[in-house]
Amino acid sequence: DTGVSQDPRHKITKRGQNVTFRCDPISEHNRLYWYRQTLGQGPEFLTYFQNEAQLEKSRLLSDRFSAERPKGSFSTLEIQRTEQGDSAMYLCASSSGRDRRAHYGYTFGSGTRLTVV
Amino acid sequence: QKEVEQNSGPLSVPEGAIASLNCTYSDRGSQSFFWYRQYSGKSPELIMSIYSNGDKEDGRFTAQLNKASQYVSLLIRDSQPSDSATYLCAFWRYNNNDMRFGAGTRLTVKP
Numbered sequence: 110d111t112g113v114s115q116d117p118r119h120k121i122t123k124r125g126q127n128v129t130f131r132c133d134p135i136s137e138h139n140r141l142y143w144y145r146q147t148l149g150q151g152p153e154f155l156t157y158f159q160n161e162a163q164l165e166k167s168r169l170l171s172d173r174f175s176a177e178r179p180k181g182s183f184s185t186l187e188i189q190r191t192e193q194g195d196s197a198m199y200l201c202a203s204s205s206g207r208d209r210r211a212h213y214g215y216t217f218g219s220g221t222r223l224t225v226v
Numbered sequence: 227q228k229e230v231e232q233n234s235g236p237l238s239v240p241e242g243a244i245a246s247l248n249c250t251y252s253d254r255g256s257q258s259f260f261w262y263r264q265y266s267g268k269s270p271e272l273i274m275s276i277y278s279n280g281d282k283e284d285g286r287f288t289a290q291l292n293k294a295s296q297y298v299s300l301l302i303r304d305s306q307p308s309d310s311a312t313y314l315c316a317f318w319r320y321n322n323n324d325m326r327f328g329a330g331t332r333l334t335v336k337p
Binding site: 142144149150151152153154157159164165198200212213214215216217218219220 | 230
């Protein structure tokens with residue numbers, strides 16, 4: 110396993126279209142996260158899965174965003190009716206750890222850069 | 227007050243000097259702290275984690291944590307041009323199961 114994989118690396122879409130991104134985490138990691146990063150800012154939390162359960166979702170995330178992680182393996186992030194403000198780098202990260210009070214840091218994927226025109 | 231604040235950049239140091247990066251956080255419940263390095267156009271890469279007050283050294287990197295002051299720092303000794311990147315401070319929020327990041331400090335090491 111070479112790390113966290115994200116697909117596609119780049120996506121250009123017209124405003125109003127739907128887009129879907131995929132993330133394959135490190136196989137032994139049970140935690141999976143989606144973040145969004147815009148230029149000059151740090152990554153902004155979107156949502157979190159532990160195995161197949163979506164345990165946290167940012168209040169900043171509009172109803173146009175949905176994420177799934179069927180069978181606790183890969184995850185998809187869908188954005189419906191894209192807007193220009195959705196243009197950003199979408200980062201997936203995974204981590205391991207059975208004790209939720211400890212944390213060991215993330216391994217990030219290479220990201221998907223979305224441009225909405 | 228932002229949840230995570232980092233010293234404003236950009237920061238420029240000559241090769242071989244010590245680079246000092248600082249970060250403050252507002253959530254007193256934070257238990258785990260991290261430094262990530264992000265090269266331009268790339269994703270963040272974990273370089274240091276620290277959980278207890280005091281210093282933690284790893285090669286040329288030293289992380290310092292002071293929970294009473296809600297302050298964490300990263301020192302890079304013998305800075306190299308390859309250290310030129312944006313450094314992100316982050317903390318883990320136990321109650322929310324997520325990690326919060328600062329905006330980053332851009333470091334340039336000049337040969």
